Amino acid sequence: MSWEDDRRVRDFRDCAAGPDGVRMKAGGPVAGGVVGRQPEVGMEKAILVGVDGSAEALDAVAWAADEAARRHCRLLVVNAYVMPRAEAAFGWSPEAIKEDAASVIRAARERAQEVAPGLAVDDAVIVDSPVSALLRKARDAAMVVVGLRGRGGFPGLRIGSVSYRLAAHSPVPTVVVPGVVPLGDTEVVVGVSGDHRAAPVLAEAFAAAAASSKRLRAVRAWSEPILPSPEMRPLLYDPDEVRGSHARELAEALRPWEERYPDVTVVRDVVEGQPSVVLAEAGRAARLIVVGARGGRGITRPALGGAAHGLLHNASRPVMVVPVQ
Structure with missing residues (x-):
């Protein structure tokens, strides 16, 4: 598992289907520090999926894993959180927060393997706001995938603020998955x-x-x-x-x-x-x-x-x- 501060990025190249559904390579290394598990030379850009431990996030993982398998590219699972201030009255300990983040990543990886056995999956836990972290990671991804809502937000709203802001401001396509959806070959x-x-x-x-x-x-x-x-x-x-x-x-x-x-x-x-x-x-x-x-x-x-x-x-x-x- 990769743990990152709020400025490090990973190196990925392009992941897209060509005229025959064949992978197309584009781009080269990007600037920035590289941490955690290292990608192979010539790797294409990954499909990025944001997770927070919610059922909606796991639905997004399922769709993203299926799409990554269809396009023959990697999946990058990212969990981002803001560390509570030390004076927070009911704040978790740093150790508990890290363990929660690790469990979120494990559940996402397991879901991805259920949908697409053998799929190459990378992961990262980033100490930063989810929107900032995912927007930064999106620069080096083929697309970013998120659930319709996460664990937080206001009850009654159909779409969460993270998904909405990513869709509006991401430099690459954003896919918003509205819960459990069929993964078949429909149009x-x-x-x-x-x-x-x-x-x-x-x-x-x-x-x-x-x-x-x-x-x-x-x-x-x-x-x-x-x-x-x-x-x-x-x-x-x-x-x-x-x-x-x-x-x-x-x-x-x-x-x-x-x-x-x-x-x-x-x-x-x-x-x-x-x-x-x-x-x-x-x-x-x-x-x-x-x-x-x-x-x-x-x-x-x-x-x-x-x-x-x-x-x-x-x-x-x-x-x-x-x-x-």
Whole structure:
């Protein structure tokens, strides 16, 4: 087991499925101190999963381990905590806190091996806030996976603050797993916007589909213009023409990715409605729903965007939030 302070990082390279579902290597060593178990030369980037001892975290481990096995890459399990102040009246001893962290890691490793026997698993315990630790580790990971909620937080909220903030600010895709979900080969669903930001989202969606069912459902949601008065109609507005325009744009956005991933079967859906509602419905039986977010620094809600925000609060299947600019 690796114990780290709040500045050390580990060296990983890229983990992603290529056009044939084959691993693709990219990048090189990153700066920073290396601690604990050492990765092999040429290792690809790991899938990072955050754990805190909750049942939801173990559900996230199960999904992450299955995905890592499909993509032939390693799994990195991270537990992060803030050491209580010495004057805390009911604080645990440092020894008790370390033992709790060790037991959290052991349970996560056992769950990963149950799902994917023989999977290469690394681990780290970091003394830092969970958000800070996971955001820093995410820089060197293929993706970060977390449960919908953890052990703390406010009762009644569907999504915890750690998962929400990671999805909004992570430099790599964040997958939020909403409890126990099937791990079978069902289709991947992706929301496709009408601008250049669709490219990184489609890259992740096709890679995920290539590593699993090789079936992808690409969804373009659209709605009528919002006007000041319900009696007003835009000049020359034809719903069929608008729908056809969206269908052509969707086909154009998908074309280069379909050429790159010829083994992935793509279904195109152009649906009238709010994106988060349309995608949640389309993904009710999906292995994964992929959506873009603006990402970066700043206030969490604007950084996440409306579609991703809505999905995280309503989807019944894992949601991958891809940072786009």
